[in-house]
Amino acid sequence: MLIEAEAFKGMMQKSSGSPIRLSDFVPLLQQCTRNDDQKIYMVDSVASSSQHEIENHCSELVAATDTDHTQDNLANGSSMTGNSNEKMDNELVSVTHRGIRRRCLDFEMASVRRKIADDNSNTNSSTQQSETMNAANENQLLPAKRNANSQRCILPGIGLHLNALASVKDHKGKEIENLTSGRQLSLTSSTSLLLSACQEHQHLSVVSVSISSERELVPSDNGVQPTEDCPQPIAYMATEDFNQNSPKKKRRKSEPVGEIEGCKRCNCKKSKCLKLYCECFAAGVYCIEPCSCQECFNKPIHEDTVLQTRKQIESRNPLAFAPKVIRSADSVPETGIDPNKTPASARHKRGCNCKKSNCLKKYCECYQGGVGCSISCRCEGCKNAFGRKDGSASIGIEGETEEETETSDKGAEEKAIQKTEIQNIEDHPDSAGVSTPLRLSRSLLPMPFSSKGKPPRSFVTTLTGSGYLTSQKLAKPNSLWSQSKTFQTVPDDEMPEILRGGDSSPIACIKTSSPNGKRISSPNCEMGSSPSRRGGRKLILQSIPSFPSLTHHP
DNA sequence: GAGTTTGAAACT
DNA sequence: CAGTTTCAAACTC
Known part of the structure; x- marks a missing residue:
């Protein structure tokens, strides 16, 4: 910009x-x-x-x-x-x-x-x-x-x-x-x-x-x-x-x-x-x-x-330093008040793998990031308050077969969620009265941070995080870094395809495989079809890598 | 504050 | 690639 x-x-x-x-x-x-x-x-x-x-x-x-x-x-x-x-x-x-x-x-x-x-x-x-x-x-x-x-x-x-x-x-x-x-x-x-x-x-x-x-x-x-x-x-x-x-x-x-x-x-x-x-x-x-x-x-x-x-x-893992949570632009209407704009409108880039926390604690990176679990998650017994893997929240998930827990212990699940939220309310008296993640997301308290009122470190994160732009695989050496240093811009033709996402074409959704086989999807996946990049009251700002591009060093 | 639990990261 | 270990944060007491 x-x-x-x-x-x-x-x-x-x-x-x-x-x-x-x-x-x-x-x-x-x-x-x-x-x-x-x-x-x-x-x-x-x-x-x-x-x-x-x-x-x-x-x-x-x-x-x-x-x-x-x-x-x-x-x-x-x-x-x-x-x-x-x-x-x-x-x-x-x-x-x-x-x-x-x-x-x-x-x-x-x-x-x-x-x-x-x-x-x-x-x-x-x-x-x-x-x-x-x-x-x-x-x-x-x-x-x-x-x-x-x-x-x-x-x-x-x-x-x-x-x-x-x-x-x-x-x-x-x-x-x-x-x-x-x-x-x-x-x-x-x-x-x-x-x-x-x-x-x-x-x-x-x-x-x-x-x-x-x-x-x-x-x-x-x-x-x-x-x-x-x-x-x-x-x-x-x-x-x-x-x-x-x-x-x-x-x-x-x-x-x-x-x-x-x-x-x-x-x-x-x-x-x-x-x-x-x-x-x-x-x-x-x-x-x-x-x-x-x-x-x-x-x-x-x-x-x-x-x-x-x-x-x-x-x-x-080229995306190791990419932001963990990819915020989606699609689900936000232009009214400014969006009942659906839960943190679940974003996704964890790779998904979680929770076994015991039910994605209800900050052990869960999705939960910590204030986003719902998605199809990318391999969690068990997902009860993520921001959106469960099965799509019970506003996450677009299709055909995901959910774990047995989803239907079996709803009572316990709700209890757990309630407990979490109660915890949150206790920790955030100011937000008391906000009872559901959805509402929390609408309030000024963006998410039911489990404790201490700490927003997830990646709660608001970048489309072009450090991992992306610093990755030599994705960015022309020096280009972004040096240019950014001199207030210049990244020419389109030097922009990796995945980072482009022109108005007309949705950004390709890259899914790379991390060494451990975990799925890593491009942040752009969520942004690709953003209909309102121009008129939609959304802001996507390109960021700089927190780390410099290594390619600067000859 | 110490100890435990948890899941990501790293390793094999 | 699956299993295991290591690690540090999150959590509990």
């Missing part, structure tokens, strides 16, 4: 000193829908959302980016002085942002370092920023982990982060020039942040955001409605950042698995955080201080090892 620099420049200028309003964004979003050739499709559904909420989001975003910008400069040793009042005002949000964005970009930056070294001629603002930040990173990565985590507010590799927009805003004279020099701004990440936040609130849910975007989603989300599924997340994040030494477990108590949407923390002991066991690694982020891992190699200093390992894993 591309937004003309001028448009954004104008918007940012207009927004200087005042929050961006939805009305400011709408034209841009509409513009986005016209830029279909970039494989990022945006539908102007936001307009149907609660404008007030969206404006709140926007306001926060602006505030956060402003502060982030200041912090970036601080990290860079810049003498620029931020507006202290502004900083104070937005401290909370900014801290959240910092905490959230801290890691997901590290891989990107690590990868792009070489690129930048090799390609110094690129002097656009983004590259400069990246370079500067790289420098900052190099200095801060390990020795000053805290700083690295809290201050490195790096622009996502692809697109122009709102951070950058703030930067544009602050350095009009200098940076806007760069931005407007015939270059298009890809707002993938930042916009997805904004829109997905909006959409999640409005449950227009067909948002697909990158992992990094996903990370950014919640803070603003929660910032607006702190009483929802993630109680006081901002405070939590603030605590995290201000009290860096606070033990992980403390945080885990206050915050579900310590995961404010993407703020993953692992506890690996033997895997060195270099296997998919490690949530951080699997999510494409470096481990950070709050992790309790041991002998962790998933750190910038071990970049090469990480990349190598990742490559190896991807060679074994």
Whole structure:
């Protein structure tokens, strides 16, 4: 999705000193829908959302980016002085942002370092920023982990982060020039942040955001409605950042698995955080201080090892790093309120294999992802509240012969579901009264997270997740990565077929076989026939890989 | 907080 | 490819 620099420049200028309003964004979003050739499709559904909420989001975003910008400069040793009042005002949000964005970009930056070294001629603002930040990173990565985590507010590799927009805003004279020099701004990440936040609130849910975007989603989300599924997340994040030494477990108590949407923390002991066991690694982020891992190699200093390992894993399973949950765009009507828009409108890319949990606990990846089980699942006794394998929910499943349990113990099943939901309600008093997954999905609480109000880490996930775009099998080497770094786009002819999905033809549904024979279907399967890519108030944002493409390394 | 359960990932 | 082991999160007490 591309937004003309001028448009954004104008918007940012207009927004200087005042929050961006939805009305400011709408034209841009509409513009986005016209830029279909970039494989990022945006539908102007936001307009149907609660404008007030969206404006709140926007306001926060602006505030956060402003502060982030200041912090970036601080990290860079810049003498620029931020507006202290502004900083104070937005401290909370900014801290959240910092905490959230801290890691997901590290891989990107690590990868792009070489690129930048090799390609110094690129002097656009983004590259400069990246370079500067790289420098900052190099200095801060390990020795000053805290700083690295809290201050490195790096622009996502692809697109122009709102951070950058703030930067544009602050350095009009200098940076806007760069931005407007015939270059298009890809707002993938930042916009997805904004829109997905909006959409999640409005449950227009067909948002697909990158992992990094996903990370950014919640803070603003929660910032607006702190009483929802993630109680006081901002405070939590603030605590995290201000009290860096606070033990992980403390945080885990206050915050579900310590995961404010993407703020993953692992506890690996033997895997060195270099296997998919490690949530951080699997999510494409470096481990950070709050992790309790041991002998962790998933750190910038071990970049090469990480990349190598990742490559190896991807060679074994190209979709290993793809988002686990593929959100479908098809089942969301344009009204904005969709009774059928349960999390079951998405699928787990590979399906679960639950035996004992009945897909009612977070052991089940489908349930954890807030999606129903599907034909891809090999679970036994599926009672997934979001949709059972037999299609009792809104999942399109045909001819699936269900297990014996489906009919035999419905009582127990309902009991179990009820129990789960009761649990959820207890954990989320705010959502009490919402009793069914369906309703939960419609409420602002997207799913009956089994406990702690933690949205599944993949609840909102990306169509073109890291696995897809980083996979050398699927993407032309360097193409997406480098282009995203320079706000360029992926030419159609360089786009793997499965990633294309032109308007006319449904995207081919790839089903690859993982080494263990598990079925892996392309996320695009669910999106292929999305009828409303343009007019359907849906937003599908292309994301960047959390890990850089390995092909960058000669 | 320790111990148990669970299922994905990894291995054979 | 099926069976087994390893692993770490989820869960229970």
